[in-house]
Amino acid sequence: MTETYNPAQQKVIDMLGRSSDRPEIPTGLADELRADIENSLLPVMHLLPDGSSYEKRFFLNKQGVTNVHSCEGFFVGGQGEFEWTHANCKGTIVHKTIEVSINLRRPMPPTDLVEESISRLSNDSSKSISEFLITLDEYDRAELVGECSGLFTRFTECFPPIKNAWIPQVESSLALNLAGNRIRIGGKVDLALGRPPDKVIIDFKTGHPSLAHHDDLRLYALIDFLALGQAPRKVASYYLDSTDVHQEDISETILRSAARRLQDGLVRAIELKLGGAEPVLRPAALCRWCAISADCPTGLEYLAQKNEAEGW
Numbered sequence: 001m002t003e004t005y006n007p008a009q010q011k012v013i014d015m016l017g018r019s020s021d022r023p024e025i026p027t028g029l030a031d032e033l034r035a036d037i038e039n040s041l042l043p044v045m046h047l048l049p050d051g052s053s054y055e056k057r058f059f060l061n062k063q064g065v066t067n068v069h070s071c072e073g074f075f076v077g078g079q080g081e082f083e084w085t086h087a088n089c090k091g092t093i094v095h096k097t098i099e100v101s102i103n104l105r106r107p108m109p110p111t112d113l114v115e116e117s118i119s120r121l122s123n124d125s126s127k128s129i130s131e132f133l134i135t136l137d138e139y140d141r142a143e144l145v146g147e148c149s150g151l152f153t154r155f156t157e158c159f160p161p162i163k164n165a166w167i168p169q170v171e172s173s174l175a176l177n178l179a180g181n182r183i184r185i186g187g188k189v190d191l192a193l194g195r196p197p198d199k200v201i202i203d204f205k206t207g208h209p210s211l212a213h214h215d216d217l218r219l220y221a222l223i224d225f226l227a228l229g230q231a232p233r234k235v236a237s238y239y240l241d242s243t244d245v246h247q248e249d250i251s252e253t254i255l256r257s258a259a260r261r262l263q264d265g266l267v268r269a270i271e272l273k274l275g276g277a278e279p280v281l282r283p284a285a286l287c288r289w290c291a292i293s294a295d296c297p298t299g300l301e302y303l304a305q306k307n308e309a310e311g312w
């Protein structure tokens with residue numbers, strides 16, 4: 001029986017669904033790109049930890065790659081301690097709710113599902129979000145349940161119901177080990193549908209679209225490609241509040257460009273974090289939430305000019 005979708009769901013199917021048109025990926029490209037990345041690491045091998053245990057590795061994630069390409073000062077010291085907030089915990093709660101909803105045998109009301117997700121996350125002491133959730137008072141918790149239920153309901157209305165036949169993988173970890181396990185590039189995919197070469201990797205987003213979202217997904221496509229030898233067919237950002245879908249077909253050009261970006265960022269990250277290299281400052285919008293902006297004359301000057309231009 002053919003599934004009937006509403007127009008919003010049909011848009012997702014049209015943009016992400018199976019298609020016979022797909023870019024040709026040359027045989028041997030995964031080996032070639034991996035060899036290029038490994039070769040680029042040779043000048044910084046002496047700086048790396050020995051990789052003898054999980055902790056003795058150099059870790060980098062998608063945010064680190066983006067930050068080192070933005071402002072190196074921010075990458076080294078501007079990120080500050082991560083703190084859970086009302087705004088940033090919504091994504092984790094809605095992802096958890098989506099994950100559970102896919103495998104439910106009987107549908108549950110969105111609010112009940114979100115309540116259950118918050119309870120589970122609160123009770124899981126291995127997750128740092130639990131420390132934040134258990135401190136919420138009744139009003140804040142109720143507000144959070146309301147906002148997350150709204151996002152989840154919108155998702156169920158606008159995203160096609162996910163079938164088991166699509167082989168959904170939710171919150172699945174990705175990792176690329178390099179330099180004889182002395183480096184680990186890690187990440188977590190919000191949702192993957194299908195098997196390679198038909199796989200589609202989807203990141204759920206709240207907030208405004210950003211070019212960094214494309215870069216994050218290209219990095220995930222590259223990691224998957226180097227691990228499996230087969231590239232995903234497509235990557236997409238799905239914006240939960242606007243229900244916009246930004247998708248990209250994964251081609252040889254994209255994989256090469258993602259590998260080059262990772263290679264350059266990784267070498268520079270090692271030089272900065274382990275080799276004590278002098279950071280190159282690139283003031284930008286990032287200065288507004290940089291933890292060291294008060295002590296950074298370059299950032300202060302940029303912000304002063306920006307405020308002047310904006311009439312503040």
Ligand code: SF4
Nearest residue numbers: 071073287290296299
């Ligand atoms: S204030 Fe701006 S320029 Fe200075 S380190 Fe932070 S992000 Fe870079």
